[in-house]
Amino acid sequence: MIALLNIGALLLVVTTCHGQYEQEVDVPNIINSEYGSLWPLPQSVQISSVPFSLSRNSFQIVHSQKSSAGPNCDLLQNAFRRYFEYMFGFTKNQGRYRSGLVSEVSELQVLITSADPECDAYPSVTSDESYELTVDQPTAVLTANKVWGALRGLETFSQLVYEDDYGARSINKTVVKDFPRFAHRGILLDTARHFLPIKVIMANLEAMAMNKYNVFHWHIVDDNSFPYQSPSFPDLSQKGAFHPYTHIYTPSDVKRVIEFARTRGIRVVSEFDTPGHTQAWGKGQMGLLTPCYAGDSPSGTFGPVNPILNTTYEFMSQFFKEVSAVFPDAYVHLGGDEVDFTCWKSNPDIQKFMDAQGFGTDYSKLESYYIQKILDIVASTSKGYMVWQEVFDNKVKLKPDTVVEVWMGNNVEEELQKVTAAGYTTILSAPWYLDYISYGQDWQKYYKVEPLHFNGTVEQKKKVVGGEACLWGEFVDATNLTPRLWPRASAVAERLWSDQSVTNIDDAYSRLIQHRCRMVQRGLPAEPLYVGYCDHEYKGL
Numbered sequence: 001m002i003a004l005l006n007i008g009a010l011l012l013v014v015t016t017c018h019g020q021y022e023q024e025v026d027v028p029n030i031i032n033s034e035y036g037s038l039w040p041l042p043q044s045v046q047i048s049s050v051p052f053s054l055s056r057n058s059f060q061i062v063h064s065q066k067s068s069a070g071p072n073c074d075l076l077q078n079a080f081r082r083y084f085e086y087m088f089g090f091t092k093n094q095g096r097y098r099s100g101l102v103s104e105v106s107e108l109q110v111l112i113t114s115a116d117p118e119c120d121a122y123p124s125v126t127s128d129e130s131y132e133l134t135v136d137q138p139t140a141v142l143t144a145n146k147v148w149g150a151l152r153g154l155e156t157f158s159q160l161v162y163e164d165d166y167g168a169r170s171i172n173k174t175v176v177k178d179f180p181r182f183a184h185r186g187i188l189l190d191t192a193r194h195f196l197p198i199k200v201i202m203a204n205l206e207a208m209a210m211n212k213y214n215v216f217h218w219h220i221v222d223d224n225s226f227p228y229q230s231p232s233f234p235d236l237s238q239k240g241a242f243h244p245y246t247h248i249y250t251p252s253d254v255k256r257v258i259e260f261a262r263t264r265g266i267r268v269v270s271e272f273d274t275p276g277h278t279q280a281w282g283k284g285q286m287g288l289l290t291p292c293y294a295g296d297s298p299s300g301t302f303g304p305v306n307p308i309l310n311t312t313y314e315f316m317s318q319f320f321k322e323v324s325a326v327f328p329d330a331y332v333h334l335g336g337d338e339v340d341f342t343c344w345k346s347n348p349d350i351q352k353f354m355d356a357q358g359f360g361t362d363y364s365k366l367e368s369y370y371i372q373k374i375l376d377i378v379a380s381t382s383k384g385y386m387v388w389q390e391v392f393d394n395k396v397k398l399k400p401d402t403v404v405e406v407w408m409g410n411n412v413e414e415e416l417q418k419v420t421a422a423g424y425t426t427i428l429s430a431p432w433y434l435d436y437i438s439y440g441q442d443w444q445k446y447y448k449v450e451p452l453h454f455n456g457t458v459e460q461k462k463k464v465v466g467g468e469a470c471l472w473g474e475f476v477d478a479t480n481l482t483p484r485l486w487p488r489a490s491a492v493a494e495r496l497w498s499d500q501s502v503t504n505i506d507d508a509y510s511r512l513i514q515h516r517c518r519m520v521q522r523g524l525p526a527e528p529l530y531v532g533y534c535d536h537e538y539k540g541l
């Protein structure tokens, strides 16, 4: 590694119309990483300095004769095409070769070794994403047990390809052995605070694959809107969406998103958050929400889902039965966060129910009563569930396979310690709320997080299966989503994929600026990390 420049922390003096202020900008040293532009860094990689050439006219990605997956595996066929385009689609001078002095890699053979390649399956938390890659001439070989590993390996292969000084494509002799550190590597997008066109969702699924993310946590509805079109309850989106035709996800939209994600090795975990965050549900489902009272009479406003009515549970049974059929993933996220008790407290019928149940004035007991019933409903559809941490904190009885999502910024380590001590699987999102933006290189803050930094046994640490970067939508829509998310979410991607020992900020910076330029070259408006340029700048729309 060569240190070209050593500027370290730079004091920047900024002049604004309000006067002058000083701000410290943490700038890593600019070095040449021995790992080129790889992101996230594989578990084991040796790149030699022996370059080979790749030619658009002769290079091909093919199934190995020994592979259990062949031309009928559409998932791989499409991935072969996609990655070929990524590697050669931007070639300015297609006929140009590197001098005859270097040998050529003319073929990437993809070998799936397991008898069932899982071409038509959905990815799951136990999917095998491991792969091995050997780049040599004349043939490079990518070996994986399942298609999921092949997808990750194709991304790695494409990241090893670089443009040499002659404008031709090159790749060095390389050996990679790779697998993810954590099984759940998610991005949360919020389509309720603003509607996101599926084109934008798909562009970000594409970006997720470039960063080896494997879970799209779709926070699909909330207080502000209900864009999910439910065949069983069409009024929910008819009345609860921002617009009943233009701002909804039809069943076929949802299918397309799920299939697009599947073919990139990404799970779609839908979240239908209740009993709070449900104002938009109330518009299309009369009687679902609790009427709030002002003194002795209803005020005309509504609170969380009404937990004391049988009709509530009849509705939820039918609704979650549909959801469990629409979304093939083994898990549904049931939310359960931030329930405001004010309205429940105001309602005399709720008070009577509390007395009858012996809940006293402890409204978290009422919340638990509700959540318990919802969990049982979802369990009866044979799905697993994920919940926000409050559900655990309020001591709701959970199935042993529940995934608890730790999101609150205070006492993260203590919470992880408690959740895992109780034997629950957990994912961490608290340090990775990317909707919070600030001046400077905040990717470093996300990068430096160590998810297993809490007091606990080896068994407890195994319960942490991953994490999620969350981009809540209050200030985000199609205009700014992609640049706000990337490459900041790339920092989280490496933390969740690469080995725990991968913490060198200078090395990360060197690779990340190149990775970001690669995302730009592939058509994504990913924002810059700091001053600099890309060989192939974003050309706008």
Ligand SMILES: *[C@@H]1O[C@H](CO)[C@@H](O)[C@H](O)[C@H]1NC(C)=O
Binding pocket: 033, 034, 035, 036, 037, 047, 048, 049, 050, 051, 172
């Ligand atoms: C690839 O090989 C070239 C030519 O020898 C060398 O300059 C470059 O550093 C190598 N790339 C990596 C990532 O090792």
